[in-house]
Amino acid sequence: MAANHYSLSFTTGSALIREAIDVAALKCELVDWAEVRAYVLEHNTFQSRTVSTLKKLYGEVSRRLQYLNDDKLSLLANGSESEQKQLLWLALCRRYSLISDFSVEVLSHQFEAARYTVTHDDYDAFFNAKAEWHDSLDGASTQTKSKARQVLFKMLRECGLINEHDEIVRQQIAKAWVSPDIYKGSRIQQLKANTDSLSNELNDLLVKEREVAIGSIESLKDKLTGFDEYQALDQGKQTQLASDFDTAIDKLNKQNLIAMLRDEVHRFEEQSYSSLVQKLRAWSQPEPEHTPESATADEGEPASQPEVAEPEPQAAPEAIAIRHVRVNYHKPWLAAENDVNEYLEEYRKALLGAIKEGKHIQL
Numbered sequence: 001m002a003a004n005h006y007s008l009s010f011t012t013g014s015a016l017i018r019e020a021i022d023v024a025a026l027k028c029e030l031v032d033w034a035e036v037r038a039y040v041l042e043h044n045t046f047q048s049r050t051v052s053t054l055k056k057l058y059g060e061v062s063r064r065l066q067y068l069n070d071d072k073l074s075l076l077a078n079g080s081e082s083e084q085k086q087l088l089w090l091a092l093c094r095r096y097s098l099i100s101d102f103s104v105e106v107l108s109h110q111f112e113a114a115r116y117t118v119t120h121d122d123y124d125a126f127f128n129a130k131a132e133w134h135d136s137l138d139g140a141s142t143q144t145k146s147k148a149r150q151v152l153f154k155m156l157r158e159c160g161l162i163n164e165h166d167e168i169v170r171q172q173i174a175k176a177w178v179s180p181d182i183y184k185g186s187r188i189q190q191l192k193a194n195t196d197s198l199s200n201e202l203n204d205l206l207v208k209e210r211e212v213a214i215g216s217i218e219s220l221k222d223k224l225t226g227f228d229e230y231q232a233l234d235q236g237k238q239t240q241l242a243s244d245f246d247t248a249i250d251k252l253n254k255q256n257l258i259a260m261l262r263d264e265v266h267r268f269e270e271q272s273y274s275s276l277v278q279k280l281r282a283w284s285q286p287e288p289e290h291t292p293e294s295a296t297a298d299e300g301e302p303a304s305q306p307e308v309a310e311p312e313p314q315a316a317p318e319a320i321a322i323r324h325v326r327v328n329y330h331k332p333w334l335a336a337e338n339d340v341n342e343y344l345e346e347y348r349k350a351l352l353g354a355i356k357e358g359k360h361i362q363l
Helices: 017-030 033-043 051-066 070-078 080-093 095-110 120-131 142-158 173-178 189-226 235-254 260-286 337-356
Strands: 320-321 361-362
Touching: 017 033, 017 051, 017 080, 017 320, 033 051, 051 080, 070 080, 080 095, 080 142, 095 120, 095 142, 095 260, 120 142, 189 235, 189 260, 235 260, 260 320, 260 361, 337 361
Parallel strands: 320 361
Antiparallel strands: none
């Protein structure tokens, strides 16, 4: 099941821990999700004031929990408080790409760098960087962005990842190693099983993330090498352009951090690919015409010819990525056919405006 790519719908509620545990227990007992929904609505399990609120909360909780298998749902229903919170955070990360990326690129990075306080500025910098690449975030209103930040920090506290001072809390797996009871009963075996399971899951995530990253680079390579301008180049220049993609893929194959994989792709898309497109356009410009050699008189002396200035080499037009074309549209969303038509017209004006300024738009 794919994550909801950069959706902000998690603002429907916070972590909803009590509701999630209730639904997990019902799912273990009733098995079928349709029966779980019917039971929750009939008995008002969440004690909501209105049916519409109850339906909305159940929909959000069930969509999160559907990212957990039966074993994890059973542990959520019957496990310790710490296990329940960790499983809920896992479900949130699987459901929402924005939360998953924040966990890896901010929380994990801060912890590894021994910077244990997470600030609103950290979140804002992360969000703004993502918004440059995702219209669903870039188009969000100031109020929506503020609420998303507020809810995310609340969920971090509810799931025990940060404390009331916004400091990162070391998780249970770290505490277990220093527990005086670690060797009692089956705890050491359970800890090893948890560690192995976590390691396998992280390895699976790394493999998938690397596949996505390499796929992005290969897609850009296929696009550039498919251009008519590229096909018209000599073999040497074609090889030179293509080798940059191969170098980038080689770096991705050697990278073992998810956050760094994403950074490498982002850097290639934003900088290297644009540079390659500019180089291709420069090489595709026609060669300036050279002045023919002076005619020679019968006596062997060159005939007098007026001097002709060498033509200036033409610079390649500036190329801008299409995502950087700003559309002046007055509404925060599209809700009707007329809205779509108006937006497309403004988009068309923005594209033509850039072209009239002498720019080429990189798709």
